[in-house]
Amino acid sequence: MELLSGADMIARFLQDEGVEYIYGYPGGAALHIYDALFRQDKVKHILVRHEQAATHAADGYARASGKPGTVLVTSGPGATNAVTGIATAYMDSIPMVVLCGQVMSHLIGDDAFQETDIIGVTRPIVKHSFSIRHPSEIPEVLKKAYYLASTGRPGPVVVDIPKDMTAPTERYEYVYPKKVKMRSYNPVTRGHTGQIKKAVELMLKAKRPVFYTGGGVVTGRACEGLTDLVKQLGFPITTTLMGIGAFPQSDDQCLGWLGMHGSYESNMAMHHADLVIAIGARFDDRVTNNTSKFCPTAKIVHVDIDPSSVSKTVRADVPIVGPAASVINEMISLVQGKEIAHPEALGEWWQKIDSWRDERRGKLYEPSEPGEALKPQEVIEAVCKITRGEAFVTTDVGQHQMFAAQYYHFDKPNRFITSGGLGTMGFGFPAAMGIKKSYPQDDVVCITGEGSFQMMMQELSTCKQYGIGVKIVNLNNGSLGMVRQWQDLNYKSRHAHSYMESLPDFQKLIEAYGFTAIKVERHEDLEPALERAFADNNELVFLDIYVDPREHVYPMQVPLGAMRDMLLSKTERT
Amino acid sequence: MRHIISILMENEPGALSRVVGLFAQRNYNIETLNVAPTEDPTLSRLTVTTVGDDRVIEQITKHLNKLIDVVKLVDLTEGNHIERELMMVKVKALGAARDEVKRTADIFRAQIVDVTPSLYTVQITGDAGKLDAFLQAMAPVGILEVARTGVSGIARGDKVLSL
Structure with a gap:
């Protein structure tokens, strides 16, 4: 029997759980834990410069690896600074465990120094939370936290740890709990066979089917199965922003992604489909546009592990509650050896889809000429080319995010890392750090804008401390591009606070941290700059790329319209 | 329509606030609320009356079921009660x-x-x-x-x- 203090139990548990990196920031209530981490060397702590960055870094790691990220912060401001990152992970169903220091138990409720009821503050944005009430519960509570975070529909779990629970003088028995059981939590392990049969019958009879798959396929590790199923049936597939890469985008069957700024052919196909097979997607308002006009002729099959996602915004004709991987596998075995009923109709459907593709081919944007400022779209295409489409790409939020999703082509899942649900500016750079730390051999590119980057640029210091060689592609248009776009469209171009006066000289700023920055002002400067930037995989390089500020993201769905109602450029609409 | 939903949940600190918080957070409505431990001291029974159409009630019960502290629930108004x-x-x-x-x-x-x-x-x-x-x-x-x-x-x- 081993006796450990609460703090040592935490350090020991993290080792036993196989946690490699933990992102955090120390403070009074967390100091016993920090001391315990200091006295071991298996779990490596990465000191960020702001707790929000710790959550985004752990989140980035979780999205890339599929394993839960771990964060350690102190009480009060340490914990409240983490809130945006917790909400970001919650909205995108990302597994994460956040350990928060708390004031001593006897001070709770007294408005003690650095006291915040973080359980209360985070209640609507966590999958669950725990408060430690006795040091001896630490191993089991932590096991439950990791179990909850990573099973079923994943999500962040907060563990609040009053300082006296980790006191070095109090020692209790430590045993690593290999398993936990919770009577109130039993995530489904498979879908209803009868419902799956019904879905497959509809699929085999469909004339204009389309797969619409989301982040659940990625987090549910069902991408290979999905690819098999889609290939066997020969149906078109569109993914959500969160589902990008679940099916190879270079494949002809992939229509790209759908929704507000999704591809023309995706949105058209959804609108005209007679069967929509939704897997691990949640019919988000940025996908459906006006739900009353959504897919007017389609029957809807909806597979999701979370029953509350099914029929939440759009009623499913065939609801299936179950994990994507097992449902897809059952579908594959039911489809095998069967013929689709209307191959000629599917052929016509593909002709229709190809005609939509042809309509927009070569019309997506007007490339720049030598001597001119670059178009943001062509920058992304160039980044895709130099990284062979294989990089981990993180983004912040705004036009650059949409351009990155539209013009970088992903053939693998877990590679496009973006805050889809919450839309958190400042996410991209720390997320990239978290990925690079665990995938040092890969290219990790943060595509950002000067607005978003300034929200988390203090992390340059973290990159300096740990030698984290991410590439930062700053699409600098001198304004908050997406806000400006909406103001152009809806507010007669009154640009209320959407431009950034007094931008810093990014080159000097980056150099102050000892990194390389390259300014790219004209078309012809891009290629050499990219070559220089990507020459050394371990070097942080910042590309400050001046792009045309007048550019808008298209297609753009018309508010309150159907999927097919889109603006295609500043002068065309469907 | 008015529904009476009875919930067995873990008798843990914070469990009640999760249930009540859910109603506030998702814009559902609580008409009455009543909670006390059961014969098993680890379980509380909470009964809530709420109003909503079938779609809303379905979402309410699904979201309640999702709460980790909720062990089991029943919409009493679905049967004789x-x-x-x-x-x-x-x-x-x-x-x-x-x-x-x-x-x-x-x-x-x-x-x-x-x-x-x-x-x-x-x-x-x-x-x-x-x-x-x-x-x-x-x-x-x-x-x-x-x-x-x-x-x-x-x-x-x-x-x-x-x-």
Whole structure:
């Protein structure tokens, strides 16, 4: 029997759980834990410069690896600074465990120094939370936290740890709990066979089917199965922003992604489909546009592990509650050896889809000429080319995010890392750090804008401390591009606070941290700059790329319209 | 439509706030709420009455089920059930009204549980409709204070909500 203090139990548990990196920031209530981490060397702590960055870094790691990220912060401001990152992970169903220091138990409720009821503050944005009430519960509570975070529909779990629970003088028995059981939590392990049969019958009879798959396929590790199923049936597939890469985008069957700024052919196909097979997607308002006009002729099959996602915004004709991987596998075995009923109709459907593709081919944007400022779209295409489409790409939020999703082509899942649900500016750079730390051999590119980057640029210091060689592609248009776009469209171009006066000289700023920055002002400067930037995989390089500020993201769905109602450029609409 | 949802949940600190928070967070409506431990001290039973169309009620029960502290729940209004609420009312009881209050209480099978020279405290149980009717009957006399427990309920017949 081993006796450990609460703090040592935490350090020991993290080792036993196989946690490699933990992102955090120390403070009074967390100091016993920090001391315990200091006295071991298996779990490596990465000191960020702001707790929000710790959550985004752990989140980035979780999205890339599929394993839960771990964060350690102190009480009060340490914990409240983490809130945006917790909400970001919650909205995108990302597994994460956040350990928060708390004031001593006897001070709770007294408005003690650095006291915040973080359980209360985070209640609507966590999958669950725990408060430690006795040091001896630490191993089991932590096991439950990791179990909850990573099973079923994943999500962040907060563990609040009053300082006296980790006191070095109090020692209790430590045993690593290999398993936990919770009577109130039993995530489904498979879908209803009868419902799956019904879905497959509809699929085999469909004339204009389309797969619409989301982040659940990625987090549910069902991408290979999905690819098999889609290939066997020969149906078109569109993914959500969160589902990008679940099916190879270079494949002809992939229509790209759908929704507000999704591809023309995706949105058209959804609108005209007679069967929509939704897997691990949640019919988000940025996908459906006006739900009353959504897919007017389609029957809807909806597979999701979370029953509350099914029929939440759009009623499913065939609801299936179950994990994507097992449902897809059952579908594959039911489809095998069967013929689709209307191959000629599917052929016509593909002709229709190809005609939509042809309509927009070569019309997506007007490339720049030598001597001119670059178009943001062509920058992304160039980044895709130099990284062979294989990089981990993180983004912040705004036009650059949409351009990155539209013009970088992903053939693998877990590679496009973006805050889809919450839309958190400042996410991209720390997320990239978290990925690079665990995938040092890969290219990790943060595509950002000067607005978003300034929200988390203090992390340059973290990159300096740990030698984290991410590439930062700053699409600098001198304004908050997406806000400006909406103001152009809806507010007669009154640009209320959407431009950034007094931008810093990014080159000097980056150099102050000892990194390389390259300014790219004209078309012809891009290629050499990219070559220089990507020459050394371990070097942080910042590309400050001046792009045309007048550019808008298209297609753009018309508010309150159907999927097919889109603006295609500043002068065309469907 | 009005629904009565009974929930068995872990008798843990914070469990109640998760349930109540869910209603606020998702813009659902709580009409009454009633909670106490069961014969098993690790479990609490919470009963909530809420109003919504089928789609909303489906979402409410799904989201409640998703809460980690919720072990099991039932929408009692889906089947035959018994609904009860307890109410204590302080009413003016002076002069002729003193007899009138007593008579009305008897009609409603309510009990007078406390007496002062000028008022009665009446205890009454029943479904929410009966309690409302009693309040209506007492209004002319003068209601001084009302304490209602909120609805509690249980299914009729063999159906049991337990682990």
